[in-house]
Amino acid sequence: MLRYTLLRVLGAIPTLLLVIVLAFLMVHAAPGGPFDDERVLPADVEANIARAYHLDESLPKQLLRYLGGLVQGDLGPSYRYRDYTVSELIGAAFPLSLKLGAMAMALAIVVGVSAGTVAALQQGTYLDRTVMAFSMTGISIPVFVVAPVLVLFFAVKLQWLPAGWSSSTGASRMVLPVITLALPQIAYIARLTRASMIDVLGRDFVRTARAQGLGTLTVVRLHALKPAMLPVLSYMGPAIAAILTGSVVVEEIFGIPGLGQFFIRAALNRDYTLVLGIVVFYAALIVLLNLIVDVLYGAIDPRVRYR
């Protein structure tokens, strides 16, 4: 198990490096410099800026400087928010996004797995079909459609919940964003759980367990749940990425001052260092979480560890 974990960790490093280098090169391949639209500056000032941001160095040198900074958690200065470093900006905005994302993820797993399991056990019934219709709809409707429609009904028309972040301070302002973020994941996880549970329930070892008179509850809990969760666990990586992506939209629509909103602002403002920094940060986060998922997978499936 230790060997397996170590191998996984080592395998993640090249991926991470690739992401960083790719993102860095993309930004630096940009036609024209980041300050091009500020032509009003005199030439010597521009040169000073370039020097301050090391834009006068060669590309490999800049890359090495960037990687060196990264190791110490330094993502460089922001081009737009001149008084802040990228790390400071991320540090300020991320906790809120993390809170939202973690809540959405927890909600998605609990609701999705329960709904999927119930549907699988009641396969073919009215309940099953209802769950599946809901989840198909949930998968098909994008976050940026769900969010405004929910706001329109629950905040504007019914006025049950606050529409924007700033219009309230209580926990109620979390409700709509979290639900919006979780909805497509609930739908996907429910579908996945149902399909995988039906598959597992049809396997021979489940038949054996039933033949031992263990009762439906024990059969599902002891024998079926673990293997049925493996595809769901594999989906956690993409789910995390999807929630990060969704948070960009949700924060934009609800006006939540999280990292997603920062990212969009930075993208629209062409704040290269900030965009680059956030992409690198997100990538590292996703690679790290995928790593955790991989290790968990090994912990559940004994056969994986020995390969």
Add this chain to the structure above:
Amino acid sequence: MSLLNVKDLSIRYQQTAVVDALSFSIDRGESVGLVGESGSGKSQTALALLGLLPRQASVSGSIRFDGTELVAASEEALDRVRARRIGIVFQDPMQALNPYLRIGRQLREILVRHKLARGAEIDERVIEMLVRVGLSDARRQFHAYPHQLSGGMRQRVMLASALIAEPDLLIGDEPTTALDVTVQAQILELLEEIRDNTALLLITHDLGVVAGHCERMLVLEKGRLVDVGATTSLFASPGHAHTRLLLDAAPRIDRASALPQATGASILGIEAVSVSYKAFGNEQLRAVHDVSLSLRSGETVAVVGESGSGKSSFVRAVLGLVPMLSGRAVYAGAPLEGPVERRVKAQRRDLQLIFQDPVSALNPQMRVQSIVAESLLVHEPGLSSQARLEKVVEALGQVGLGDEYLGRYPHELSGGQAQRVAIARALVLGPKVLICDEAVAALDGSVRKQVLALLRKAQEDTGLAIIFISHDLAVVRAISHRVAVLYMGRLVELSDNAPLFSRPRHPYTRALIDAVPVPNPVVAPKKAPLRGEVPSLLDPPSGCVFHPRCSYVKEICKSMLPATRDLQGARVACHCADEIDLSL
């Protein structure tokens, strides 16, 4: 009052009845065999007894177990019967045990659920049971996962799980079909040993198993009970034509065959062929070691061995489907070299292969006509489409299939029909050598008999040479002129048919013969001839690879690999071959 009383049991899926008005009973302590070919409804019956049929099945009639009605009983009522009153062993222990749970845990749960033990006593009882089914190191294997055990050990665990709650009836649903024959003998012996007074319902296609282990037998044909009676009397005088058919089709290891002598010229020579595969990491797994064999026109040479003996790898290397590590093969004076793609056309035409699984061997997207005709496109491109069609029809006729099959897709064929199409595909080019890789293993007895007859007919008509790969010695005895026995990739004995079965020279050959169940209830089943199972190819034993399982083992066997030598017409690789008499 019988323990189990089944009356008018019918099982339907939509409009199709898979079991039709079945009635039988089983007394306490009795052993009953339920036999039939695939699709006869025997496994469905077993599942019905435990209420395990899928939701779509509709069940009618009555199943009374010790006074309790089981048809339409609630899950709770069924759960009180399952394991506690009726235990079951399924066919494939790899699938039937949960791969994600330690075996101790899987067994514990049964005791816990049925409240048969509490506290520390639970684990003790599980370990005690594991010891009884012959797990040598039960305390440690309590914590093992199923994939860490060998096939035979897994089936022992399965048997432990079926018996740990001390049921009154044990159902074995083809419990040894997935196992090697020497392991099958061990499991059957164990079953007899530990079932005490538990009644046994043994479901099997193998009449040899029934003959050795069941007092009474039931014969099913297409869901109907056609024959029932004491095993000895049914074997002696079958009451129904179908029983007779099954008995006639059962291959007999105890009967010599009458094959005409093969006198053709030598056509294929294989010398010291070795094959290796890359296993995990960079380890080389040696599947075949220096195997030599020759073949005459009109001759059938059987290659037999248990799983892992390398018999398939051996012929695949000769055919160029997998690379040969060393050695050479010569066909009609010219070497067979390199992968099949680089071989000359004539060789690819003359050497043909038939596979075990006919379903996998036919492209599901092609019609029978195109499947059979494809090789003609390569080898006789000048043929008009009319002439090609005629050749296809002729080849299909040779295997007993009419024109009406030309337009069918593989999924519209039965297993036997599909295998005939595969044979027609091989024969259409008029090959000189036909290699059959377990070609009849997946077929029912009656179909197998027809296919074997077909191969013999083709041999008589065209002087075809056949390499017949099989794990089934009874079939081998019936159809081969010579027999090569492989163990862990090495040739241990090569001999003519008659002497091999009357006086084998290698202890392993003798053990293989002894392990085959004889379909004759008058003969008491022999004791399992071998202990243990085939060791891993990744870690082969020193010296003679067979020595850890051999009852004639000497000191020299542990350190020195025996050379292959001639012994009165047989080739044997055994240090003791001339000192021991293994005559039957």
Add this chain to the structure above:
Amino acid sequence: MSLLDNRSIRVSGGILLTIAVCALAGPWISPQDYLTMDFDRQLMSPTMTGGQIFGTDDLGRDLFVRTMLGIRVTLLVAVVASAVSLVIGVAYGAIAGFVGGRVDAAMMRFVDTLYALPFIFFVILLMVVFERNFLLIFVAIGAVNWLDMARIVRGQTLSLREREFVDAARLTGVSTARILLRHIAPNLIGIVVVYVTLTIPQAILVESFLSFLGLGIQEPQTSLGALVDAGVNQMEGASWSLLIPASLLALILLCFNFLGDGLRDFFDVRHTN
């Protein structure tokens, strides 16, 4: 068994066809065009007068014509992007699966690595760096979506290659090209059709996501994502300008997903029969 026997395929296919026909013919029939602004008719609610059945936007432009154009753009982007991912994915997967061995291991290792990348952020990064380029959207989406296709095709090819009918063909001297054409390809079609159908809604999602953020299709051109974005800004006064494009987008996505599911059932049934 025919494709049309499956209800999911029949219904969702029918709806998609209807929407596509409307999107193609609608702007041509309507007296309005998508560019003309009319500041006397800002944010008109849907009405039959002048054929403005979807009302107008904040610049007084006809929303029906704009919506139909948006559907055209959305569908075009999705179909082209899926075609890109189809070509790359099938070629890559089939080669990896058929060649096997080390080549396969290396190729799949590369796919695994790419899988771990947060693609959508890279796409956004691309959009920021290279301006909003219509062509880039195709490439970006195609580049994201080929991974799944490659994995699936590779897995299927690998299992087909191990099937004995391929060995039988090799033995009798059938050429590699013919094996690929006659034995591998026909057995891949089912799964490829299913996954292309399921790739289209994913491509639509990415495109509309970018457009919604203002990083995709640019004014005066439009797409469903861009229309939803515009609708969000007006939703308190003119909810139809949000609800119409939003529900059309949802309907299209739903239909493609159902179509894919139906096709999967269709090919599964044919396989197991």
